[in-house]
Amino acid sequence: MINTKYFVKGFLSIKGVGSPAIALGASFIAIGALLKNVGFTIQESIFSTFLTYALPGSLVMAESMLIGASLINIFIAVWLVNARLYPMTVSLMPLLMHESQPRWKYYLSCHFIAVSSWLIMKDNYTVIKKKNRIDFWIGIGTATWFVAITSTIIGYVASEYLNKDILIGLAIINPIYFTCMMVGAMKTVQISLSVVLGAILGPMFYFLSSEWSILFGGFVAGTIAYFIGEFNDR
Amino acid sequence: MTGSVLITILVTSFATYLSRFLGVLSAEKIKETSKIFRWFNCLAYSTLAALIARIVIFPSGTLSEVDYLVRLIVVILSIIVFYLTRKNIVYPTLFSAIILALFSSYI
Numbered sequence: 001m002i003n004t005k006y007f008v009k010g011f012l013s014i015k016g017v018g019s020p021a022i023a024l025g026a027s028f029i030a031i032g033a034l035l036k037n038v039g040f041t042i043q044e045s046i047f048s049t050f051l052t053y054a055l056p057g058s059l060v061m062a063e064s065m066l067i068g069a070s071l072i073n074i075f076i077a078v079w080l081v082n083a084r085l086y087p088m089t090v091s092l093m094p095l096l097m098h099e100s101q102p103r104w105k106y107y108l109s110c111h112f113i114a115v116s117s118w119l120i121m122k123d124n125y126t127v128i129k130k131k132n133r134i135d136f137w138i139g140i141g142t143a144t145w146f147v148a149i150t151s152t153i154i155g156y157v158a159s160e161y162l163n164k165d166i167l168i169g170l171a172i173i174n175p176i177y178f179t180c181m182m183v184g185a186m187k188t189v190q191i192s193l194s195v196v197l198g199a200i201l202g203p204m205f206y207f208l209s210s211e212w213s214i215l216f217g218g219f220v221a222g223t224i225a226y227f228i229g230e231f232n233d234r
Numbered sequence: 235m236t237g238s239v240l241i242t243i244l245v246t247s248f249a250t251y252l253s254r255f256l257g258v259l260s261a262e263k264i265k266e267t268s269k270i271f272r273w274f275n276c277l278a279y280s281t282l283a284a285l286i287a288r289i290v291i292f293p294s295g296t297l298s299e300v301d302y303l304v305r306l307i308v309v310i311l312s313i314i315v316f317y318l319t320r321k322n323i324v325y326p327t328l329f330s331a332i333i334l335a336l337f338s339s340y341i
Binding site for chain 2: 023030044059083087090094106164166171175178196199202205218221
């Protein structure tokens with residue numbers, strides 16, 4: 001059903017110099033501590049990471065609960081902050097699709113799409129034959145998911161010992177990891193422009209609408225980068 | 235588990251899975267060599283960059299207690315460390331955490 005060789009290969013990609021384990025761990029430790037402060041039980045915290053497994057979404061959920069937002073408002077806020085998963089999925093899945101593979105694998109394993117797993121897959125897919133990519137991906141996804149759940153537990157249990165300074169240190173790790181991975185991915189005109197323009201336009205659109213800034217900024221930046229890149233290639 | 239927390243978790247995870255699910259649904263009709271794929275690739279990277287830039291410039295929670303100039307300097311220094319260590323991801327992340335934790339405990 002799942003080719004063990006490629007699954008293990010994917011799973012082991014959390015080791016090594018490109019490893020997302022530290023960044024993922026740090027941010028989910030912070031989430032674990034945050035969920036405890038919001039009043040979650042340890043089971044609820046585990047359940048939350050298990051089912052959502054997307055950091056900004058869990059953050060928005062916790063913040064919304066603190067201010068007592070309604071379920072509809074939580075749904076909209078989470079959907080908006082996690083809607084980036086749509087273009088991420090569309091730009092990943094065609095690379096993994098193969099007619100010999102059953103479709104349930106794709107619909108189930110899309111749960112593993114989060115920034116860190118996505119960046120590793122984007123970095124490594126060319127070295128795996130197309131037929132085996134989905135099993136490799138399920139390996140990456142399982143490993144990063146496992147790190148996230150374990151770290152949530154650690155953060156929950158250790159929350160009393162995490163003072164403000166440590167939490168600030170933990171909070172910067174994830175953006176730094178993503179920034180370095182993105183800078184490392186800037187190999188073509190299109191991707192370089194997408195990253196640079198996105199980083200400029202995203203915060204600029206924040207002044208117009210804080211909720212929509214990521215989507216609007218990302219859409220405009222990505223579209224400009226696409227056309228400049230296409231024009232440049234001709 | 236209390237009911238309202240459980241429902242909130244379910245709503246959050248549904249709102250998150252929705253984008254992933256619709257993504258696979260759309261991806262079934264998109265070839266990796268097509269123009270639309272390249273466009274979505276740009277959108278994915280630009281949206282991610284927008285998200286990360288927002289976290290650094292307009293953070294919520296603990297990071298907002300650090301001055302934005304300090305955050306920006308730490309990001310730039312970390313990118314330099316990333317290149318100096320031949321794109322090793324572990325050093326810049328640890329470096330940034332230690333610098334920021336020390337900075338915040340002394341000031």
